[in-house]
Amino acid sequence: MRLPGTRYQEPGWEEVRKLLGQCSLAALRAGAPAHPDSDPQARADALERYVEAMAAALHALRRTARAQAPGNAYGDSVFELALSLLFELQARPADWHALCEALDGVDRGGADDGLLRKKVNDMYALLRDRVDADNYQAACGRPCSANRMYAYRMLDTAYGEIARLFADWERHRDQVGAILGRELAGVPIEVRQLRGIGGCRPEWVLRWSATRARFGPGPGPLHTRSKRFASLKDQPERIGAMLAEIGEYQVLSDNRDRDWLQDLDDAAVWMEDYWRVLQESVDAAVPGPDRILEARQDALDADACDADARDPAAAGVDPDDAQADCAAQDGLGAAGDGQALAAAARLEAIALAVALPPGYMQAAAHAEEAGGWVARALRDAGLPVRLAVYARVLGAADDAYPDAWRDPASGELPTMRQLAALAQVSLPTLRKRRDAAIDKLVAIERPAAIEQPGAAPIRRSG
Template sequence: MRLPGTRYQEHGWEQVRKLLGLCSLQAFRQIEMHQVLDPGQHATLLDAYTDAVAACLRASARTVRGEAEGNSYGESVYELSLGLLYELQAQPSYWTAFVAAMANEHARSGAFWLDAAAEGVLRKKVNDMYATLRDKVDADNYIVTTGRECSPNKIYTYRMLDTAYREISGLFAAWEQHAAQIGAILGRQLAGTPIEVRQMKSIGGCKAEWIIRWSETLEQFGGSPGPLHTKSKRFASLKNSPEKIASLMAEIGDYEELSSNMDRAEDWQGQAGEAALWLEDYWRVVGESEQAEASGQPAEEDQILAAPEPDADADADVDADPADEPREGEAAVSAAELAAEQARAAELSLPLRYLEVARAAQESGSWTVRMLRDESLPVRLAVYQKLLGVADDTYPDAWLDPATGELPTLQQLATLDQISMPTLRKRRNEAIARLQAAGAR
């Protein structure tokens, strides 16, 4: 999602979050964490934490994760991570909330930061700190850029609607498998391919009523209430205000249409990790909201502003879907080649469309992909396997073997590439040598 002035709402946030979490864990091993129990030491602890994390981030600047594209404005994951770290010093109230959460956990579990098994708890608290700071930073920058009011809560609402649109878009793409839910969303029984499946090309073509009905269907088809239908009052006003939903989505759509660097947008919009991260963030915020309501605190109101009516003809002329075009370093794949790929994947007990989907998940703008543009995808995955291991947070789910949750083995990759194991190793080692030579220059 792109909005004026925002930097942290796009595809790169997942990697920013992971990099800050990794560097925070390293910092916690170096600083005096017991100082979280002494309010008088919190400022000193923040300085020590900032220095330690900044050093770790600088050491990660030339890694695959650090150099990954962080947003559509050309900022890397490293640059965004370092910027948000320094925002923490500029807005220390978020650090104060973090150390208070650490002290509360200490009251229950003792010095849990000394336990290696508690890394998940530490990461969760760090994620919460940076997620709330992210929305405050982007809300402030939105105000500066547009001159219009905005709050972190409104940024969060934009993101919820953007995620809802992408969920609906995914259902539309596989409407035959989700016919009952699609019918409920559209408000009618389906008879053949719904015309809306072809018509909705962007968030500007998504109707507010669909968002509301999608949220209504989630408990039946997904097992848990949708964001507009939980007990939390955070989105209660939106549930009965389709015009507000429409104006917010129109603003997202208008800015995405006008903003630059749209040529690669579809490369990242389909990544499953984005929706999962938003849902994790969503349940955290809902929990906070419900706790606040239970304690009698007033809920923060969404600051909804009027927006121009969406142009009904905005989507009349659209180019071909960029996802249908070959990516950088990839030749067009014919139907016969796709069928052959699927046959090889079936032999290896991989998903039939493994190579096709894995190609779509790669980050075409990254330095590593540009350097390896002449190599096949299996060779690239062999390079990552050698450099980062069979499992790493940077890997899209589409790259992983569902049976193991890891990258395919070298034998599987060689079979997918229709080459021998020695040839795969030779090409992998040559590719790594080129990367190392380029990095040394």
């Protein structure tokens, strides 16, 4: 049986009880509990000695099969449940005092093991119900006593007996008929309908308890003189509510976090890799503080730069561009180089923001023919403006465009919005600069067109 906050109400309790009884025999024989008339300090000292002896005995048996067996559906082992209940005893000395009174006058050295086990089992059985009742109140906010927890467990046991009888109804035809309140003429439909404790009807529990005197070893729990279940006698509504509560929480907790087990394993593997990488970095670290090495120019780059500066025409590079490149390389490590790197990083971020590949501006500028008359005429306008001019005059998908100019997604030149973002201006501003650049080209070409009558002047498309 599982209820919110409970840990000791499942079948694993039997192994917990046996482990506690086994360890208690040695602890009680080694040190007798305090006499009932002893002062409170003597009782507290006796309880402390008992807890220490029990903890040592439990730890000595923690590797046994019984201690490692599962104690409940939440992953607690029998050893863990026994140890935690032992510490609960230390926090609730009233149960220890009751055990001392029960063992008063009993010779622990020569007493029967069965008697000592019974006294200890009674103490821990009451303690577990009190602990689970308190945890149930904390989890649900509803009042609960140890006696009510015992009633929950009785109803769970009653359901188990009813389910067993229903599963073998042919051998227990008379008792099943008495529980259902009718004679059985065939397979009862209730046998197939009973899927869980939530489907168990309260009248079945009452009739099952009544049939125990006739078909069982004695009267049922609801038909005895005991007052423990007096609140449930002839109370089918209360019984039904308690059965429904047990069934509802059982459905909620049946998955046992199976959906999250894979995530748990993945997280554990990730943490192992994380700590492994950290350890490897520590092992590979060099002594002394961390240092960032100074950026130095490669010797081959320096020689190539000197050769291009001496004869830029032979290298096929524009003289002004060669001098600018050499000046940029010579300035590595200076403040200007840091600004250039920051600008390049900013352009890459802008390109990614408008769905263009990183490094688009650098690749497009490199692919542009520096010796072309349009590039020379619009050198100060900037690459985005020149691309806007090409798109306006020749269209966005001309075959003459290099691949570095094209947007990989469309196979054409970037749109005006993308070019405006690359130029870091607004769209109307880019249109104005594009139109001004076209006017500049028209003004430059018009004399040449007059000298060459067959040449067609540049006109704005559209």
